[in-house]
Amino acid sequence: MTAMIRGRPLIIDTHRDPNVCLHCQARPFSVCSVIDDADLQRLGAAAVTMTVQPGHSFIQEGGQAEHFFNVTAGTAKLYKLLPDGRRQVTGFAGVGYFLGLAVSASYAFSAEALEPVQVCRFSRAKLRELLDDFPALEKKLLEVASHELVVAQEQMLLLGRKTARERLASFLIARVKMLPHCMGQQTVATKERIDLPMTRMDIADYLGLTIETVSRTLSRLRAEKLIEIPNNSEIVVLKHTALDNIATGMT
Amino acid sequence: MTAMIRGRPLIIDTHRDPNVCLHCQARPFSVCSVIDDADLQRLGAAAVTMTVQPGHSFIQEGGQAEHFFNVTAGTAKLYKLLPDGRRQVTGFAGVGYFLGLAVSASYAFSAEALEPVQVCRFSRAKLRELLDDFPALEKKLLEVASHELVVAQEQMLLLGRKTARERLASFLIARVKMLPHCMGQQTVATKERIDLPMTRMDIADYLGLTIETVSRTLSRLRAEKLIEIPNNSEIVVLKHTALDNIATGMT
DNA sequence: CGCGGTCGTTGATCTGGGTCAAGGTGGCGC
DNA sequence: GCGCCACCTTGACCCAGATCAACGACCGCG
Incomplete structure (x- = not known):
């Protein structure tokens, strides 16, 4: 059960139900939808759920990219900054959004909760294991990334023209x-x-x-x-x- | 051997050396680098090489997305149009660039050769087969797509701010x-x-x-x-x- | 209920980059 | 060599959206 402590940026849920994923309301909207019910416990065991309070960040641009996130509740804004504070919001991550696809060592953007946000967090290593064991997950991620690219190109048209x-x-x-x-x-x-x-x-x-x-x-x-x-x-x-x-x- | 007929937009190479891929100068820069020498003939058999003359398109925004392309020579511009002709170039595809990642039924952008461009063309079905047989290729594509996303976000910052x-x-x-x-x-x-x-x-x-x-x-x-x-x-x-x-x- | 703070609206003015216009330049075909 | 044409540069002026400024609306709190 997640402890909902107000006033702290991140609350990490330590006592987890092994079947969280089975009843996750975000599943149909997320990459997890390609995992069979039978395998969901593996997925659940690999993840840690976290709650992020509004105004707090769970990804910092330039920070070590150690984790991947899956939003299960709330909305976060994703943005990049210039040194003088100019900001570009590159997207809004709602329920089902998969974050951290950047394969480089550091994050290319920051993510900040707009409302109380709940995420599933995977370590880089755990995700790699999962991808090796569930090829369908890798296919789904490629599909998601491709779709994100299309959206990004549309946004470039918007911003440029x-x-x-x-x-x-x-x-x-x-x-x-x-x-x-x-x-x-x-x-x-x-x-x-x-x-x-x-x-x-x-x-x-x-x-x-x-x-x-x-x-x-x-x-x-x-x-x-x-x-x-x-x-x-x-x-x-x-x-x-x-x-x-x-x-x-x-x- | 590729027939170099001037004045036609596309030249499709029909008589192919089964070992084209082995000697392809674009291999180290492209997704093909993850395929072993031993498997390269499979790859070569799945692809058709094409030459596109400057000013001619080989991908049309909104057109049926039946093929994927890998640029092996030259540079193409990728762009989107608004109905009144405003244009946004979303990128330039040079040697090694993989095109057509959009998984939807139609292309999200157009691609036009700036110089004589040579591409390897794969059908949607053939690529799927290859991805199923070579998981490393799928991993590489995910990596490429993720990198493209980072580049796209950087471009949004540029265009917006x-x-x-x-x-x-x-x-x-x-x-x-x-x-x-x-x-x-x-x-x-x-x-x-x-x-x-x-x-x-x-x-x-x-x-x-x-x-x-x-x-x-x-x-x-x-x-x-x-x-x-x-x-x-x-x-x-x-x-x-x-x-x-x-x-x-x-x- | 009043106070302060954040967020949003609206008006006045300014300006970076767009638009319009007029050459310059260089490559290619004849 | 010469002329054409596509591409590029430069100048004058304009305007969509930025900036500066003032105020309004809402909300949580004492």
């Missing part, structure tokens, strides 16, 4: 697409509610903008009745297709 | 780093000659700038005696460390 308006629209549409798919018909006017665990500053650093531009642009989209902003951590997409057209540069 | 001057400096330093390492001592004043197979337009599209800004910024670096520009396809780095400081935002 899109306007502020297009960047915000792209961000909102991407967030809508990662909502648990509702089964009902998708109409043009369907209300889609997005949860934003990150601040405006994080969004700005993700989109290569300033906080003021993010704020102004969202205000304008609201004035145009494309979105609603019920509160700072929620946005409702009112006109999905219109926003999608803006996102893809068709407006 | 660096100034034009820092972008050009980063580009030049990255090019210097991929030169065949000369064994001599690296001094601050060491002349390092970079070959640029791409146009200023390609560089601009890679760095998220316009052609004019690239030109102006290079002129300024030349005026400051940090670089020399003997001709349009070559740049000599005169002050590596000064340029490196600019690249990393320390100036």
Whole structure:
């Protein structure tokens, strides 16, 4: 059982149920989905679960890359810094996200919890063992990495060539697409509610903008009745297709 | 032997030496390096070699992703387009570069030859077979993909947060780093000659700038005696460390 | 309930890099 | 050799988004 001690950055869970993985709600969304139920105990034995409090980091850019992580709850931001403090958020890691793929000796980015984050931590050596024993896991990781690459290229297009308006629209549409798919018909006017665990500053650093531009642009989209902003951590997409057209540069 | 027919975009080599891979000069730089000499014939049999003339594409964004490619000679640019023609070059693929990692049904980017490019082409099915038979190859691909991800994150930092001057400096330093390492001592004043197979337009599209800004910024670096520009396809780095400081935002 | 602090919004102004425009340059074919 | 054409450079001006500044909204705490 995980001890939930407030005020400490990391809480490492020492008394583990050998069947944690079997009941893990993150499994269907993560690389662990390729491991059979029968083998899950091996996986569980190799991992340590950790809780990271908001604002605290569990990966530091440039630090020794000794571990791999799998997010099982919450959201973290991944970012790189320049010496003078300029920040680029390279992504947000939600449930199921696999972190630490960088094979070099040190991490290429930092990871900081936005909400209380729970992760499974694997040592480099343990992961290697698992990969040798479960080729399906290695295949899955290659698949995940390939997908990440596609996403990264899309983000390069955004950062290099899109306007502020297009960047915000792209961000909102991407967030809508990662909502648990509702089964009902998708109409043009369907209300889609997005949860934003990150601040405006994080969004700005993700989109290569300033906080003021993010704020102004969202205000304008609201004035145009494309979105609603019920509160700072929620946005409702009112006109999905219109926003999608803006996102893809068709407006 | 490869027929070198000018004026056609793609030349597919049909009469192949079963030992092409054994003598391939690109092997040490490519994923093929993990395959034993004894198994190289299998690899060679699975591949078709192709020559692509400058200006011609061998991968189209959105097209059916049926093949994987390994560059064995020349350089290609990889890019994504917006509907109105805005372009983002996501990378340059030189000798040894493995292309097509995207596991989805269609390619996420286009690839166009800058110089005559030679590639080995594998069908999706053949590659899958090879991956199943040579786990080392799969490991290597995961390693390559992970490295690509690190590079992509670095490029996001560049596109999102660096100034034009820092972008050009980063580009030049990255090019210097991929030169065949000369064994001599690296001094601050060491002349390092970079070959640029791409146009200023390609560089601009890679760095998220316009052609004019690239030109102006290079002129300024030349005026400051940090670089020399003997001709349009070559740049000599005169002050590596000064340029490196600019690249990393320390100036 | 008031206070301080963080986060977000909005307005005024500034500027790095984009846009528009006008040459320069060099390689290639005839 | 000469002219064409693609590529590059340089200058003048402009604008999207950054910067600077002020204020508002919300929340936890004493």
